[in-house]
Amino acid sequence: MSERNESDRLQNESWIQRMMRRPEIGSFIVMIIIILALGLASEGKAFNALGLKNNIAIIAQLGIIAVGAALLMIAGEFDLSIGPMIAFAGMSMAIMLKWGLPFGLGEATPFSAFAITMCMTLGFGWLIGTIVVRSGLSSFIVTLAFWFFLRGLTEVCFRLINQNTNVSGLPDFKKESWFAEQMGGEVFGWLYDAWFWIGQKVAAGLEFTAGMTKDEKIDLINYLSFLNINRKMEQWVTGFDARLFWFIIIAGVAWYVLAKTQIGNWIYATGDNKESARANGVPVNRVKVGLFMFSAFCATIFAACQVFDTNSSDAAKGMFKELEAIAIAVVGGILMTGGFGSIVGVVFGAVTFGLVANAVFFIPWIDGAWFRVFVGTVLLAAVFANERIRKRITGGI
Amino acid sequence: MAPKSYMRVENITKKFGPFTALNGVDLDVYPGEVHALLGDNGAGKSTLIKILSGVHQPTSGTIYMEEVQRSFRSPREASAAGIGTVYQDLAINQLMSVTRNFFMGRELTSTLGKLRIDEMNQIAHDEMLKIGIDFSDPSQAVGTMSGGQRQTLAIARAIYFGAKVLILDEPTSALGQKQQMEVLKTIKRVRARGDIAIIFITHNEIHSRLIADRYTFLALGQVIGQGTKSELEGGDIRRLMAGGAEIKDLEQELAKI
Numbered sequence: 088m089s090e091r092n093e094s095d096r097l098q099n100e101s102w103i104q105r106m107m108r109r110p111e112i113g114s115f116i117v118m119i120i121i122i123l124a125l126g127l128a129s130e131g132k133a134f135n136a137l138g139l140k141n142n143i144a145i146i147a148q149l150g151i152i153a154v155g156a157a158l159l160m161i162a163g164e165f166d167l168s169i170g171p172m173i174a175f176a177g178m179s180m181a182i183m184l185k186w187g188l189p190f191g192l193g194e195a196t197p198f199s200a201f202a203i204t205m206c207m208t209l210g211f212g213w214l215i216g217t218i219v220v221r222s223g224l225s226s227f228i229v230t231l232a233f234w235f236f237l238r239g240l241t242e243v244c245f246r247l248i249n250q251n252t253n254v255s256g257l258p259d260f261k262k263e264s265w266f267a268e269q270m271g272g273e274v275f276g277w278l279y280d281a282w283f284w285i286g287q288k289v290a291a292g293l294e295f296t297a298g299m300t301k302d303e304k305i306d307l308i309n310y311l312s313f314l315n316i317n318r319k320m321e322q323w324v325t326g327f328d329a330r331l332f333w334f335i336i337i338a339g340v341a342w343y344v345l346a347k348t349q350i351g352n353w354i355y356a357t358g359d360n361k362e363s364a365r366a367n368g369v370p371v372n373r374v375k376v377g378l379f380m381f382s383a384f385c386a387t388i389f390a391a392c393q394v395f396d397t398n399s400s401d402a403a404k405g406m407f408k409e410l411e412a413i414a415i416a417v418v419g420g421i422l423m424t425g426g427f428g429s430i431v432g433v434v435f436g437a438v439t440f441g442l443v444a445n446a447v448f449f450i451p452w453i454d455g456a457w458f459r460v461f462v463g464t465v466l467l468a469a470v471f472a473n474e475r476i477r478k479r480i481t482g483g484i
Numbered sequence: 485m486a487p488k489s490y491m492r493v494e495n496i497t498k499k500f501g502p503f504t505a506l507n508g509v510d511l512d513v514y515p516g517e518v519h520a521l522l523g524d525n526g527a528g529k530s531t532l533i534k535i536l537s538g539v540h541q542p543t544s545g546t547i548y549m550e551e552v553q554r555s556f557r558s559p560r561e562a563s564a565a566g567i568g569t570v571y572q573d574l575a576i577n578q579l580m581s582v583t584r585n586f587f588m589g590r591e592l593t594s595t596l597g598k599l600r601i602d603e604m605n606q607i608a609h610d611e612m613l614k615i616g617i618d619f620s621d622p623s624q625a626v627g628t629m630s631g632g633q634r635q636t637l638a639i640a641r642a643i644y645f646g647a648k649v650l651i652l653d654e655p656t657s658a659l660g661q662k663q664q665m666e667v668l669k670t671i672k673r674v675r676a677r678g679d680i681a682i683i684f685i686t687h688n689e690i691h692s693r694l695i696a697d698r699y700t701f702l703a704l705g706q707v708i709g710q711g712t713k714s715e716l717e718g719g720d721i722r723r724l725m726a727g728g729a730e731i732k733d734l735e736q737e738l739a740k741i
Contacts, residue, residue, distance in 0.1 A: 348597040352580075356588050359577035366575040368560065368589035426579045481578045481627030 110420035111432030113472045117418065117465065118435040121442050129449035133442070136282060136315040136324040138449060143327055146441030147334035148389060150434060152408055153415035154334075154341045155385030157433040159378045160416050161345070163358035163425030164219060164226040166382045169412050171237035172208055173405025176390035178241045179204040181254035181400035197260045197267040197395060205387050211237070212383030216376030234409070242402045253401030260395060270333075271395025273326030279315055283322040286314025330392045334437075337385060342430035354378070358425025414462055415440050418469040422477055439465070488550075490515045490681045491536075491567075491649050496545035498531055505531040507705045508545070512698075513649060516678040518671060520696035521685045522724070527702040529685050533651050536683070537569040538562030549649075568647025572654055574638040578627040582619060583608045585626050586641050611640040615673045616666075631659045632666035639670060643680065650674065651683045656691050668695055689721055699724075 106112060125133045132138050152169050159166050183200040187193060215233055219226045245252045260267035290311065299307070308318050317323040345351040356364035357374045365371050386405070394400050419436030421428035440462070447455040493511040497504070506528045513519045523529050534540045536547070538556030547554050549565055556562040559569075576585050583601070586608040592600045608622045617636045619629075626634060635655050642650055652671070656664040672695055674680055686692050692699065699716055701709040701724040709716070709724040716724075 347599055347601075349591040349593045349599060350597055352584050352588065352591050352599065355580055355584065356577055359579045363573065363575035363577055364588065366559070366571075422579075426577065477579070480625045 110427060110429045110473075110476065111435055112420075113469060113476075114419045114432045114435035114439065117469075118439045121439050125442050125446055125449065128446075128453075130309075131313070132309075133446070133449040135312040136279065137312065140279075140324050140327055141448065142442055142445050143331050145445050146438050147328065147330035148392070149408075149411060149415060149441050149444070150334045150437035151330065151337055151389050151392075152382075152385050152412040153419070153433050153437050153440075154338050154430060155382035156409070156412035157416035157419060157421050157428060157430065158341055158345065158354060159382050160413070160421045160423070161358045161425055161428050162354045162375055162378050163361065164375055164378070165230060165413065166215070166379060167227065167230040167409045168211075168215060168233040168237055169382060169386050169409035170405035170407060171234050171241065171409075172211065172383055172386035173390045173393075173408055174241045174402060175211075175237045176204050176208050176387040177394050177400035177404045178245055178254075178402065179207060180391060180394045181257065182244065182248050184257055184260070184394075185254050186248055197264040197270070201266070201270070201387075201391050204390075205384070208383040208387045209380050212380035213376060215383075216379030219379070220372040220375050238402075245402050252403075253399065255399035255401075257394075257398040259398055267395040268329070270329055270391045271393075271397075272329050274329050274332040276326035279322070279324050279326055282315040286311075286316050290314050290316055290320075328392070328396065330396075333388050333392060337388065338430055338434055345430055350374070355426055358427075360426070411440065411462075414466050417473065418465055420469075420473060420476070422473050423470065424477075427477060427480070489513060490550060492548040492551075493536070494546050494548070496532070496535060496547075497543045498528075498535060498540060499543045505705055506535075506542075509702070509705075509707055510710075511683075511700055513681040513683055514698070515648070515681050516675060517697040518675050518682045518684050518695050519698045519700065520692035521683055521700050521702065522687075522689070522692055522721075523702035524687075526704075528705040529702055530653075531705075532702070533569065533653060533683070533685060536562070536649075537567055537651060563645070563647075566646055566648035567651065568642030568645065568649070569651040570635070570638045570642055570653065570655065572657070574634055576626055576634055576638060579625055581625055582612075582622040582629070582637060585637060586611070586622075586644070590645060607644070608640075611644045612636060615640055615643070615670050630663060630666075632663035632670075635659075635667050636670050639674065643674065647680065649681045649683065651685070653685050654687065655684070656686060656688060664691065671695055693721065 129138070133142060152173075156166060156169060180200045183189070183195040183203065184197070188195045188199060188203070211233070215226075215230060218224070219229050222229070242252055245254075261272045293307070311318065311320075312323065315323050345354060353364070353369045353371075353374050356367070356369045357371045361371045386408075389408075390400075390404070393404065415436040416428070416433055417423065417436075418439060419428065419433035421433065443461050444458050447453055447458070489512040491511075491513045493509065496506055496509045496511075498506040509528070509532060511519070511521075511532070521529055521532070531540065535542050536556075538559045538561050541555070541557065547556070554565055556565065556567075562569075577588065580588070583604045587604050592604050592607075594600055605622045609619060612619050615636060617633055619633070626637065629637070639650065639652070639655075655667050655671070659667065668691060671682060671684065675682060675695070684692065684696060693713075696713065698712050699710065699721065700707055709720065
């Protein structure tokens with residue numbers, strides 16, 4: 088008995104127990120289930136050459152803002168202004184590209200429009216963060232105020248400058264501007280080139296006969312779609328949307344900062360218990376303001392990808408995106424109360440959400456509104472699961 | 485010859501408006517000694533430690549560290565001067581690992597702010613081992629630790645970051661009997677190092693008698709008794725604990741009701 092000390096009571100865990108304690112485990116399991124279910128229900132079409140591109144486009148789009156929302160939630164704050172920030176940034180870029188830079192500075196280039204917009208949105212992020220830390224008010228109410236403020240401001244600016252709440256038919260900047268191509272163009276074309284190259288080798292043995300029945304033709308086209316070959320036997324898809332590149336960069340940097348650096352430790356400390364963080368010398372307020380600015384940064388990247396992809400923008404852009412970003416973060420294992428979570432989990436959450444949001448395009452008999460039913464169900468389950476993990480970590484179970 | 489005091493507090497007065505929280509308090513702390521600071525609720529213990537740790541500034545009076553006059557305008561300044569305060573809430577975050585708590589706000593980093601996590605794990609483990617806990621996995625969350633272990637973590641952290649005067653604010657309250665003994669053992673181990681002066685604030689007479697070398701009793705903002713263990717008798721300690729009242733008197737008062 089006397090040989091036994093306190094630390095003996097903590098058993099050494101097997102790696103399975105260790106894995107089960109990780110914040111991303113729940114979202115990983117849900118993601119695998121969704122990938123398998125969607126693959127089966129769509130007869131694999133969700134993951135053929137075009138399906139993969141379309142799915143990854145929406146995954147990356149949601150993932151970019153979810154990472155920003157997640158870091159902020161780990162530090163214990165919310166940002167409901169993500170959606171309106173997207174609309175504001177899109178409006179700002181589109182109007183500058185159509186009507187020129189403000190104060191008579193002449194024609195806008197894609198980069199100058201983006202840079203000026205980024206300065207404004209980072210300024211808003213700074214303002215929101217400063218109000219939250221100085222006033223001590225809940226970020227829910229402060230960012231709700233900015234939700235209305237920015238939605239309204241976006242529409243007013245559209246009407247005042249453009250007489251209309253949308254800008255469309257902008258010239259395709261991707262052709263002449265390297266920057267626009269990086270935002271709205273395609274990336275990782277070599278992957279699809281390689282896919283096509285392998286596809287050709289596989290398809291080389293196929294025989295084509297003029298006398299094929301209609302069903303046989305459909306089967307053949309389906310088969311070719313998995314080889315990145317269209318019905319004219321040319322390369323079908325040429326690359327992923329540039330969003331994927333930005334998602335990888337943003338998620339990668341956020342993961343590194345959170346898991347491996349001093350600032351990451353400050354983010355966790357701030358969200359867990361800000362008083363004890365402050366007592367140990369963590370600059371709590373600077374961490375929070377910085378993360379509100381990062382959230383605005385992510386929203387602006389989202390908007391830039393959208394504007395340069397579609398060459399248009401309108402006042403309704405980014406609708407509900409703040410709620411989706413928060414939902415993804417929660418499904419990714421981020422605690423509502425802060426102080427816990429990982430970027431890897433958020434990436435899994437983004438994959439899950441993106442696939443389900445797009446499912447209607449691959450499963451024709453499904454009603455698109457099921458997406459929201461699914462989100463609601465998974466969200467609630469995730470909150471319970473997260474709470475359980477938190478209790479397990481703090482010794483409650 | 486008396487040993488040289490590490491920190492000396494002379495005639496500290498603190499007024500909050502019309503209220504006098506401390507009225508001319510003197511205190512001497514010596515390295516390698518446990519100085520018990522005792523007193524009832526509202527006696528001024530908290531105010532005194534807040535002045536020593538730089539949270540409040542005294543209305544008058546002086547603090548000497550190794551015979552040099554010092555004044556602390558902030559907790560950071562006090563901490564830099566070698567005063568480590570472990571408050572009751574311990575300033576520990578439950579969801580974070582032992583190592584991340586140990587280095588919270590003072591992380592070891594290499595280029596680009598990257599944490600030197602292996603080195604930090606090793607230091608956290610070694611420092612806690614020195615004062616009595618062999619915590620095999622410093623990457624485990626603090627939430628799984630017992631109250632006594634958390635105290636040890638907070639104390640080890642204060643010492644590692646340069647505390648020469650360690651102020652422990654009621655470290656044994658809100659703990660079970662066995663945990664209390666663990667904390668007292670930890671305090672003894674820190675004392676055995678010989679280079680750290682400990683100010684031990686407590687309500688508990690028995691605990692103070694188990695480990696203290698020197699006593700200061702506060703009541704209503706004034707020192708009502710002070711001395712080394714040998715100078716004070718057990719009965720004195722009990723009487724002074726009750727703010728100068730005799731336990732017998734209290735018994736009589738209770739009997740009347």
